[in-house]
């Protein structure tokens with residue numbers, strides 16, 4: 001694994017340093033400690049997450065794999081401050097998110113997290129450019145909207161409305177919207193789930209490039225196992241629990257991933 | 260109703276007692292005599308011819324005046340009220356049914372869009388278009404029937420309430436309540452027809468649902484540039500959130516229009532409801548303080564010499580007394596005739612002021628007639644014209660004289676023509692007679708003075724401004740009642756529409772709003788976005804609603820103006836302010852609901868469900 005240029009420029013998020021597999025010091029960006037999530041539906045309780053612990057390192061690409069219903073989205077939503085766990089602790093740096101109120105979680109999402117969804121969720125009444133700008137306006141030091149759109153190859157379609165864009169194009173705009181805030185953490189839930197193979201690969205390529213160029217930590221949730229090949233680490237989930245964490249010494253560039 | 264000068268019936272001071280005529284003749288010692296003949300014509304009779312014949316027949320007995328029913332005061336007032344009622348009976352149901360249809364249309368349309376997947380599944384299972392259409396129209400029908408049921412019950416209750424108020428107001432011998440089955444039948448049919456039409460048109464979207472496509476998530480709602488964007492210098496000034504709000508309104512044009520109609524209607528109805536209060540206030544002020552400046556009006560049993568006035572002036576508590584001479588007349592001009600009252604006033608009179616139609620105080624002309632506006636209009640006469648005045652005073656023969664019209668006066672209630680006191684005497688070929696007096700008094704001594712006046716002989720009636728005002732204010736209760744009902748309608752109407760469309764627009768946009776929250780918008784910021792939409796609608800609603808209300812108010816005034824009453828379409832600024840405030844409150848309630856929804860928004864849940 002090659003050391004990432006930008007990673008050095010970042011101050012350590014946490015005092016806790018671990019010796020990584022490659023012998024490099026890896027800063028922990030986020031820690032999930034015995035996180036549980038239970039849903040009570042009438043008489044039935046669904047344990048969506050069972051005492052799940054996981055560290056996310058600054059600057060890595062993590063792919064969370066698992067069959068449908070295994071708790072991947074639940075885990076991602078808790079990481080992104082969209083949801084509170086039923087039990088356990090979630091730390092972002094030194095901040096305990098599991099204790100945070102709504103205002104604090106909103107600020108966390110605003111400043112530190114970018115989301116990419118399966119169904120894009122763009123604002124239909126804003127053009128591609130405006131969708132990105134809307135997010136940029138939220139933070140103090142956003143990246144340039146034009147630049148980010150150029151990065152995802154949408155600079156010529158800035159003035160189009162979501163309804164005038166194909167699925168892949170919408171997903172690219174949605175990535176630009178997540179990235180423009182220059183977040184530490186980019187969380188993607190089935191980003192290729194509604195895209196064809198070629199377009200899906202293109203999107204994964206963009207995510208990898210962002211990780212490389214901007215140093216954002218990228219977490220990708222998918223049920224599509226081959227995508228794991230592009231990750232620094234692959235987390236396998238099953239029935240609400242992490243069953244395996246696998247380090248990938250030689251992540252493939254997304255263009256070479258096949259499924 | 261005593262005379263045209265009283266705005267409302269005054270059962271305390273005036274009533275009609277019915278006794279068998281022979282008994283009346285006995286009491287009055289006028290056996291075998293009558294002083295009024297009431298005639299009912301057979302259907303199809305030529306009214307004018309019959310009247311002419313009766314006139315000839317009664318001429319030897321001193322026929323003074325004949326009135327067709329239309330010109331009778333009570334009949335005129337009853338007619339006016341009935342006309343208002345029948346106008347309302349068309350106006351209100353039309354508005355309400357229209358609104359109901361709009362709401363059903365918008366709601367069903369939204370339901371069909373939201374249930375795209377279910378519709379797809381139904382089609383995939385083999386249901387036909389018509390059967391699915393029927394299914395959705397069924398919702399509208401259920402609502403229509405339930406509404407009609409509830410409406411019938413409430414309607415019967417309200418109808419009885421109204422009839423009892425009318426029974427009291429018009430002194431009707433029997434209550435006119437009961438259940439009007441025809442009305443209920445009409446109500447049911449109309450609401451079912453309207454519901455069906457709204458249902459069918461709204462759910463026609465079912466036809467275009469393709470079962471295979473409906474299983475995919477809905478494509479993003481297609482938006483586009485709005486007309487404002489053509490002026491880029493202006494458009495650039497808007498922040499992104501304003502751009503978003505304006506485009507959202509434009510995209511949901513129909514629904515926005517419905518909301519707008521709701522606000523406009525509510526604001527306009529508030530203007531109409533509140534302005535009736537303005538008119539009354541204005542009329543009281545005009546009639547009782549500007550036109551009529553006396554505290555008491557005395558009428559003598561027979562005309563007396565003007566010098567008699569001294570006997571009244573010297574009474575304690577009388578600050579000023581001015582004479583009047585009232586003469587009932589018939590005014591002829593060209594072929595036209597109209598009954599009127601001529602009021603003889605001394606030059607420089609201070610206790611009674613007459614105004615021109617333009618609102619200027621007019622002096623009593625030394626020569627000539629200051630004709631009442633309604634009479635002038637009826638006779639098509641104008642200043643400079645010469646009219647013939649025929650006196651109709653009970654005593655002595657009637658006299659005919661030619662008088663030139665010196666000017667026109669407008670009085671809001673009743674109305675009469677004015678003339679100088681000397682000219683009035685000349686009409687009767689008399690001199691220095693008066694028939695009554697106007698008094699300005701010291702309020703502290705009013706009670707004592709009234710007592711003394713009552714003891715004086717030769718005084719037929721005393722009308723007191725205070726008493727008239729009191730009774731008027733009591734009657735105002737009736738008006739407040741109907742205003743309250745109007746306002747409640749406005750409130751219900753405005754609220755129903757605004758509530759519906761805001762709930763709908765919120766549910767439809769949950770996903771969009773949740774994704775904003777995910778990006779990092781606070782609940783306050785998301786609410787702020789919604790507020791902008793609401794503000795845009797509010798501003799438009801008020802801008803259109805106020806003139807709309809003004810227009811309706813004027814139309815209303817034109818409809819109710821009669822020979823007896825000249826209502827001025829006065830709308831006080833405070834009415835506009837209050838109506839606008841009403842609009843603001845509706846929109847803010849709707850906004851409050853949306854804000855509550857935003858706070859409760861479960862991000863994970865909303866984003867998980869596919870549209």
Ligand SMILES: Nc1ncnc2c1ncn2[C@@H]1O[C@H](COP(=O)(O)OP(=O)(O)O)[C@@H](O)[C@H]1O
Nearest residue numbers: 039041046048067068069070071072073074075
């Ligand atoms: N709001 C909820 N109420 C009840 N059960 C839920 C809810 N959300 C998720 N679940 C359940 O939790 C489990 C994990 O769901 P999820 O994290 O969405 O799985 P994945 O993303 O891996 O498909 C599933 O069994 C799902 O049915």
Ligand SMILES: [Mg+2]
Nearest residue numbers: 072073074189
């Ligand atoms: Mg999932």
